[in-house]
Amino acid sequence: MCNMEVMCIVSFGRYTRPKFNLVLLIILQLSLHTVEGVWPLPQSFTSSTERYPLNPKAFYFGYGRQSAAQQDCSVLDAAFKRYFSLIFPDYTSGYGVLRFSGDKPFTVEIRVDHADCDSYPNENSSERYNLSVSAGQASLNAETVWGALRGLETFSQLVYQDDFGTYFVNKTEIDDFPRFQFRGILLDTSRHYLPVQAILKTLDAMAYSKFNVFHWHIVDDPSFPYQSRTFPDLSSTGAFHPMTHIYTQSDVRRVISHARLWGIRVLPEFDSPGHTQSWGKGQSDLLTPCYRGSTPSGTFGPVNPVLPSTYQFMARLFKEVSSVFPDSYIHLGGDEVDFSCWKSNPDVRAFMQKMGFGGDFTKLEAFYMEKIVNITSALKKTSIVWQDVFDYHERIPKDTVLHIWKGTPASYKEELSRMTKAGMRVLLAAPWYINHIAYGQDWRNYYTVQPLNFSGTEEQKKLVIGGEVCMWGEYVDATNLTPRLWPRASAAAERLWSDEKQTSSVDEAFPRLQDFRCKLVRRGIRAEPLHVGHCKHEYQGV
């Protein structure tokens, strides 16, 4: 037995094929206890086989003398506690045999340039860090506390145990920073309600893969779980259950503060004018009454764009949302608007006439979205909208971010070109619809995406702010969320953080991702297996 966290066996069994070769096994053995064992792969690193034993009884985190942040820095003090447990799982869980090789102390000294300990991470936060591990100490330097958090995660992944339970870390030099500044995961809490605990646990796992944005698709057609201060009826009548299936203001605060401690932004989405069936239950006259011939059918369509009351409602709702969610971005949706109900409604048709839109309902949607974007602009927030808005309407405020979710590689690359050509910033989700499960190693598809492989200038490429893994909720709730997300989402995480040239081989990534998956399992994350094999420490829960 080697003392790797993961050992893999090539199986000849039913529907199984050898998926990697001896070369990779050798890479695995030689490298997994060095920086190559870090997921996502750091931008630049050197490491040696020189290793230092770590004794949890003589292991310390400290602030460097020149560090802007010192004792009582909320974000870092909390991180030190968390990472001590993550670095020494046996010690804290009391499990396993520990044999200390002497009691030499080891100190991780953190130095940050800005004492942004009580702020929130934002779109411009630097996550760059520099980590130097040598005898008796590691120096971790970063511009911000958020960068320091990424460095702590990297350090925690460098530590390993031998077969006797002794902890070691190898001599290492790392200079690291993210390739993309926006690395998100979308959770959908409308099609199924996710208990707050499930969201918090997901935030933990996100940080292990260095994701930095939680896109909270909090409401949609099926339910409205957000409990609004201004419009409490939205959840009391629009949620699956008015008491047990809602997010109270304190629930939301809890999610935001938990995310902050991991350096994760919380991006709320209140999708309109479509995907709003549940809104109609608690807010009369908000949705468009659909007509059968000359009489109302009793059913409702998208938000009614012709009533002034609609915009008064939205202004008040987004005023609340922008105060509850500190992030500078708000997601406004704007996707999949079904025009048939608008078409059926005489008032809407009359409005089209008046506005000179003719029969082009995309103009009406554009008119609506423009008004909503203006509301959020007035609130000093940056709007994100799904690509539909751009497809229907090239005239959008330049600082709006466009979110690509549709199509094949060919079509989303075309869309990337067109949007960036128009000077718009873009977020790519299309290749990472991770809710679409398939048999086998579909993580390979998420890994081999090349986000900047579209025709455009260097300036255009700079407009791609990042990517997002979407876990839509049709078939997902707290029972299966974690194994469906991990480690499949981690494949996208490396694509979004690491250098593409250094991570071009999916076969070389395979044993590294298997190793990382075992680290997740060791940390209590129900991350599913990639293929035949085992982890030194299997998941023990049921």
Added chain:
Amino acid sequence: MCNMEVMCIVSFGRYTRPKFNLVLLIILQLSLHTVEGVWPLPQSFTSSTERYPLNPKAFYFGYGRQSAAQQDCSVLDAAFKRYFSLIFPDYTSGYGVLRFSGDKPFTVEIRVDHADCDSYPNENSSERYNLSVSAGQASLNAETVWGALRGLETFSQLVYQDDFGTYFVNKTEIDDFPRFQFRGILLDTSRHYLPVQAILKTLDAMAYSKFNVFHWHIVDDPSFPYQSRTFPDLSSTGAFHPMTHIYTQSDVRRVISHARLWGIRVLPEFDSPGHTQSWGKGQSDLLTPCYRGSTPSGTFGPVNPVLPSTYQFMARLFKEVSSVFPDSYIHLGGDEVDFSCWKSNPDVRAFMQKMGFGGDFTKLEAFYMEKIVNITSALKKTSIVWQDVFDYHERIPKDTVLHIWKGTPASYKEELSRMTKAGMRVLLAAPWYINHIAYGQDWRNYYTVQPLNFSGTEEQKKLVIGGEVCMWGEYVDATNLTPRLWPRASAAAERLWSDEKQTSSVDEAFPRLQDFRCKLVRRGIRAEPLHVGHCKHEYQGV
């Protein structure tokens, strides 16, 4: 809000389509608190809206005077304890508000014909039961304690709570029995090791769907976790890890006794001559040395069928296995034998000559399997073999059971005809390879299978002993086993237990299965959602 365990919303969201209609919602509302709320659907039943409140403080299980089994019947005493907690989750968990409507006692009186309390369920065990629920009492009659267990499960599913937490059961008459005698689930503990706890939890969930056979595919190419008394080297060198990734004799006893208390048989599979790479590590000269030209290549193929030592080894191994596993069936595998290594080996070719097999290696495999089947016959065990053995070799002892795992509906129906025409008993697994996940409601495919819809006489149809859901382990371990199994396997469970005519509509099954899935979640089983919606009690773990 209605007081159903499940409430469903038709979503218009991304990649979502309305999956059922108002009619079904009405069926759901009217019926889910009657026998229609029982999964799998009982064979014959009548129920009324007359309901009786149940008070956990005045609820009793008892043995009828004429019952052959009385106090201290191990199986039933244990079942009473389990089902009390399952019937009154709030009471035992202390969760929720209970408002008792009076303290009238309610007694479930069990009467069984045979006091088979300390035996094991077997292929001929009757599972028939009769349940009559009236004011103040329920009478449960069965031929065997195993039938009584099925009746207790049904009773537990009849009990529901109103919005105030009060428990009720409706007036009901049920006469029930399984359509098929063999209703199995296969778990693969070789491609990934499953901790014993995960197996025990699966046995619990199996009983909730009235599965009655746990097919333990315990060893295969990747690992040999079974710790043999006779050949300890098989696991000490063939398991993923000799200490942490094995099943000791006491682990196996624990699984068997836990299964017995649920009325579940444990069918061990020791698959050979193929799928035995891991065996070779602990047993030299067992596998066939492969040759490159005239010299051994260093790799090994299937079990070596030409050495007498092979059959001496197998005789000793199966002697142990047949004593450790009390069931009268043993699965011998026999699938997917790769002939290339046999072909390359000069000793094997010489043996072929001597036996007059010419170049037909299927004859060699048949020769091997016949010897193994004879070994188990001598041990008074019934052999099950995968279909390959029949395909290669029609001359098989008549009492052998053939296991169909290959092909499309067209091809496995053809196989069903041929095998039953030859007078062989058959077990159908092909349509229930549940490890093959797909996006969406693939449970519908498992539900709409018609196991007896093949061309053949009534006598032939009688030879189909049942079906099996296979969860092969390439991509499954304790992290994702439960949500991948449940409730998808439950769809097959109803097909194998219930009357096909009464359960012909998959759309009518949908709300019932959603309700059952919420019952599983309430019982702590991480059963994944079928579609958009919610459970009154969501899964709270992470």
